[in-house]
Amino acid sequence: MSDVLLAPRLPQRFLEPGDLLLLREPCEVTTVLGSCVAVTLWHRTTRSAAICHAMLAAPSDESGHPGDPVRRWKYVTDAVPKMVEFFLHRAVRPGTLQAKVFGGSDLLRMESHDAENSIGAGNTRTAVGLLGSYGITVKACDTGGRTGRKLIFNTFTGGVRVKLLPSPLPQPL
Numbered sequence: 276m277s278d279v280l281l282a283p284r285l286p287q288r289f290l291e292p293g294d295l296l297l298l299r300e301p302c303e304v305t306t307v308l309g310s311c312v313a314v315t316l317w318h319r320t321t322r323s324a325a326i327c328h329a330m331l332a333a334p335s336d337e338s339g340h341p342g343d344p345v346r347r348w349k350y351v352t353d354a355v356p357k358m359v360e361f362f363l364h365r366a367v368r369p370g371t372l373q374a375k376v377f378g379g380s381d382l383l384r385m386e387s388h389d390a391e392n393s394i395g396a397g398n399t400r401t402a403v404g405l406l407g408s409y410g411i412t413v414k415a416c417d418t419g420g421r422t423g424r425k426l427i428f429n430t431f432t433g434g435v436r437v438k439l440l441p442s443p444l445p446q447p448l
Contacts, residue, residue: 308378
């Protein structure tokens with residue numbers, strides 16, 4: 276029998292739309308994206324991690340977040356600052372974080388539709404812009420297109436596996 280060292284199996288978590296996870300213990304987080312975006316932040320030394328599944332770039336008005344306060348993480352403009360705050364409270368400088376952005380598809384695009392102004396494109400622009408405002412460079416970005424994505428974020432290594440999903444709608448001819 277060989278002396279092959281196998282990595283331990285990590286606990287599994289599923290991230291729902293509009294949710295945010297701030298993690299100090301290793302796990303694998305799975306989520307499925309369409310026009311929503313997932314932002315992952317990971318710190319190599321502390322192996323702390325954060326991931327959000329944001330549905331929209333920002334609230335559509337200035338009235339705040341009526342209704343369920345937990346669902347406020349559905350906005351990129353709320354989730355990303357909270358993720359950065361999590362690391363700041365652990366004395367982690369934002370510039371040392373590894374950031375990745377996924378999703379932002381344009382699943383419902385019609386022939387005359389402007390993909391640059393789609394919900395997915397707006398979510399992606401907002402996420403990348405916010406990260407940049409904190410001095411965080413995006414290391415990997417898999418966004419846009421016409422299909423959804425399933426992703427698995429390993430919070431021990433910071434790695435993310437992405438699988439493109441079949442298009443739910445027929446492509447225009």
